[in-house]
Amino acid sequence: MSQQSLAFRDLTLGYDRHPAVHHLSGTVPAGSLLAIVGANGSGKSTLLKGIVGVLKPMDGAILRPASMRLAYLPQQSELDRSFPARVFDLVSLGLWPRRGLLGRHKAEDRDRLEAALAAVGLKGFATRGIDTLSGGQLQRALFARVLLQDADLILLDEPFNAVDHKTVEDLVALIKQWHAEKRTVLVVAHDLELVRAHFPQTLLLARRLVNWGPTAQVLTPANLALALHFHEAWDDNAPWCAPGDTHDHARDDHAHEHHHHAHQHRGAA
């Protein structure tokens, strides 16, 4: 796998000029297994969308090499399951970087796809319609697609949501396998016990960075209190730092605070 890292430089991401992730800086070393944790609305999905590139930075930058291959699993709620597709169609999308969208699948592709389905516990499911899958089975199929993508950087948005214990165990095992293969894996997760048990690094968000580092040092009661109560300090009508602001955030990083977050601790990467 590529040994190149992913970095954020004073990154601000948002919607309609409203920042949802403020002034994030830091580096994700290649091969990291990083959990992204925070309350609802704290900017976790926004950060993944920024890394993928579907959301352009309002300010600052995301640095990743153009050669870095990326796999992204959005939240299941963003997937249209009524689309008439078979498991085969859904999973074979993982081959398109190699084959092109309309390229013919070769016998070896079919073998790889069957192997990926077997690896996620969905042997024999290729011709099933995706609308007939349970939530857990659909998540397994999406993991099979990630397997086929053979990516350097894997981004998973709440992959453990609404799946049973056995499925969580199996998905965690796949994530650990990707980590062992030295891929960089970022996972948005809500279950703190699971994060503590399986994720060496954690990035704690509250629309801004609360803390980022070894999981045991990040998920402390004090940090969690800061992260979970950020809504109290949140005012949707507060004035925002404008995109294109010429203000040099990097130079006076510690001096710059938005007034609605002024009481919060600024974490270090």
Ligand SMILES: Nc1ncnc2c1ncn2[C@@H]1O[C@H](COP(=O)(O)OP(=O)(O)OP(=O)(O)O)[C@@H](O)[C@H]1O
């Ligand atoms: N498409 C959008 N347009 C406008 N605002 C958005 C959009 N998507 C997200 N937001 C807002 O950005 C903020 C961060 O949302 P985001 O989805 O990144 O949070 P999250 O941490 O992933 O939350 P959850 O745990 O609920 O999935 C929220 O206030 C949300 O309402």
